Amino acid sequence: MTARLFWILVGLGALCAALAGFLLAAKVDSPRPVLASGTWLPDAKPIADFHLIDSQGRLLTRTALLGHPTLVYFGFTHCPDECPDTLAALARVKKQAAVPGLQVLFVTVDPQRDTPAVLAGYLRQFDPSFLGLTGDTGEIHRFAAGLGIGVTRINLPGGGYDFDHTMAVLLFDDRAREVGVFTPPFDVRQLARSLSRVASELHAAA
Numbered sequence: 001m002t003a004r005l006f007w008i009l010v011g012l013g014a015l016c017a018a019l020a021g022f023l024l025a026a027k028v029d030s031p032r033p034v035l036a037s038g039t040w041l042p043d044a045k046p047i048a049d050f051h052l053i054d055s056q057g058r059l060l061t062r063t064a065l066l067g068h069p070t071l072v073y074f075g076f077t078h079c080p081d082e083c084p085d086t087l088a089a090l091a092r093v094k095k096q097a098a099v100p101g102l103q104v105l106f107v108t109v110d111p112q113r114d115t116p117a118v119l120a121g122y123l124r125q126f127d128p129s130f131l132g133l134t135g136d137t138g139e140i141h142r143f144a145a146g147l148g149i150g151v152t153r154i155n156l157p158g159g160g161y162d163f164d165h166t167m168a169v170l171l172f173d174d175r176a177r178e179v180g181v182f183t184p185p186f187d188v189r190q191l192a193r194s195l196s197r198v199a200s201e202l203h204a205a206a
Contacts, residue, residue, distance in 0.1 A: 033198045036190035038171075038182035040198070045178040050143045052107075055119040055132030065176040068101045069202035072170040074149050076110035076163055077122040082184075084126075089186045090169065091127040096192035099199045101174065107133040109151045109165050111140060147178065171195075173202045 033040045049062040071090055075083035090104050106123060108114035111134045114122075119132030134140075144151050144165075152164040171180035179201070182191060195202075 035194040052135035070172040097195035
């Protein structure tokens with residue numbers, strides 16, 4: 001090996017080491033948290049106001065979400081598997097995550113069948129503290145669309161119907177701003193750890 005080639009290789013090695021160090025430092029110093037099976041949004045997104053009825057029969061608006069970090073999931077009580085599986089996972093996440101005041105909000109996409117009483121009985125199976133939302137179909141669709149949640153009703157033979165809907169779980173901070181999105185499959189342990197790591201971010205200073 002010539003001296004010139006030797007020093008070229010040394011220089012390349014130093015350059016690669018410097019680049020690796022820069023990338024590692026950038027990753028460590030990055031202000032954006034990393035969520036397992038999810039994404040922390042580049043900028044917190046204030047959600048639009050809504051007027052829906054909760055599972056206790058009370059009018060609920062955006063202001064009711066202030067002061068509580070919230071996991072939001074859209075589904076329906078007649079869902080055969082995905083919805084109950086996700087709610088069961090969220091019940092475990094809520095117990096394991098070290099996030100003070102964390103609440104879970106289940107928004108029905110089937111208000112025709114999911115009355116406040118139906119939602120209350122359904123959610124009690126998973127966690128009595130879970131809050132359900134129902135109300136006007138148009139208001140629910142507007143709320144969902146504003147959060148990037150797709151909802152499609154599927155009419156079935158014989159007069160029945162089903163729904164296709166986005167399976168994501170949305171994360172709001174205590175100022176009612178969307179800050180993260182989790183997508184299936186949901187790993188309870190990883191999701192709980194992710195939430196614990198960003199607990200301080202969810203309780204943003206005013």
